[in-house]
Amino acid sequence: MLGYRKPMSPISNFCFFFLLLFFLSFSSSFLFALGDEANNYNNNDDEDEQQTIRFDLLHRHHPQVSEKLNGDMKIQDLHERMKDIHEHDRNRHRSISKSMNQKQIEDARLRAEAEAATQVEVAKSAILPPATSTPIGMKMISGADFGSSEYFVQLKVGTPAQTFMLIADTGSDLTWLKCRYRRCFGNCSGNVNHKSKNEKKQRFRHALLANQSSTFKTVSCSSTMCTNNLAELFAVAECDTPTSPCVYDYSYAGGASAKGIFAWETLTVGLTNGKEKQLRNSIIGCTEIVQGNVFDGADGVMGLGTSSYSLTYKAAENANGGGFSYCLVDHLTDQRAVSYFVLGVPTPSTSASTSSAKPPAKMSYTKLYVGDPYSSFYGVDLIGISADGQMLNIPPRVWDSYKGCGTIIDSGTSLTVLATPAFDVVMEVLTSRLKQFQQIEIEPFNFCFNNSQYTHDMAPKLRFHFGDGTVFEPPTKSYIVSVGEFISCIGIVSMPFPSLNIIGNILQQNHLWQFDFQKRRVGFAASECI
Known part of the structure; x- marks a missing residue:
């Protein structure tokens, strides 16, 4: 059987290796290599094994996503979309502020304990360890938690494969889908596993039909996998019989939740060389009950967090793991534009086979901060902003992460946010050039104008300077944004x-962003994102 391999003698190993090379030369049937069924990544041939996993990333304003979420293909005008973006940003800002306030309280407690014990290091567990076979100890922010759901991905699940539109969530670990699973057939009234008599399952418009997948296998509630390993994924102590499925009740901030059963299943993902790969025996959630409108329209959540059961960690186990990258196209100009998200950090050998995952020649890198003092956010050491080559007079305290400020890179926030002292200085410089145009009042922006006579070379050129000398130079259209016919606004907002x-993600557009956990750095470079 293709998926099974018996132990072999050295001679047998040599013969088998020779035969394997022979067949690989003539048959594409070895796209998925031999391997132990318990190995979710199946040892593919060398080329595929080294490829990173790529997903198309669709903004929630993309017509394909909008149809899923709203039931129609309505194309909003730019002003409506910007109002929607601002509302999502406000929700996210509130959640970030709440999280940081809680973090500051915790930091104060830790500092007091550290001083009393004369300890030098505080909160060691929040810092990323070197790349090993153990999970990367890193917390990420959940788009589902914050209700942003900015980006979606498609995932093929089961055998035969069914395609689903999932929220891409870097802050949770369980990949789950709205699901229908029959625990018994015929007269089920006396079957203890027939939960329908006790609680009503939801009827989803689009769901994984688990009984029709030949590779769907439930995790039993009496197994060590359920009682120990899956505890971090909210497995509950509910076990009617030893063979009953392992149940989870996955909770998100804000009261949303997903309840269902754990199962082993086959996932089919795309590689950066254009091929597909099967991740067999992957843990998924078959969700039968959901609470919270954050999941309305979506088929489920792709967990891209850092536990040993998330897709991010599975990529980190691979040769090219230990990070992720994404490239965001200009979704304001083209609502149908498709971005991409890649699990794993490309290397020269993998980059050569695909232009989409290849780091540009002029990739710039700056230090990535995770943990204290940034909680679960991606922190960077921004120390200043310049306009047309002149550093702006922004108070240094604005960039001090230990005084409640600092800077993060966040794909879940759309408009770039500056603390008021920095915002006021930047706005003064920008408006001094733009006030020659007719001003228009449009919420939520502080400054909008008639752009019929405007070109981007008329605006000051902003550059963002990091402590190690690295400079990020976004295109002008990423901070002077078009919000309607003949109307542009300064796409930066303030926080007290x-x-x-x-x-924010609009400022990040048309750049490849690469988060390398092993080297603790974030790289960026201008890119067409194709």
């Missing part, structure tokens, strides 16, 4: 001091 500065 002290607060985090946030490099």
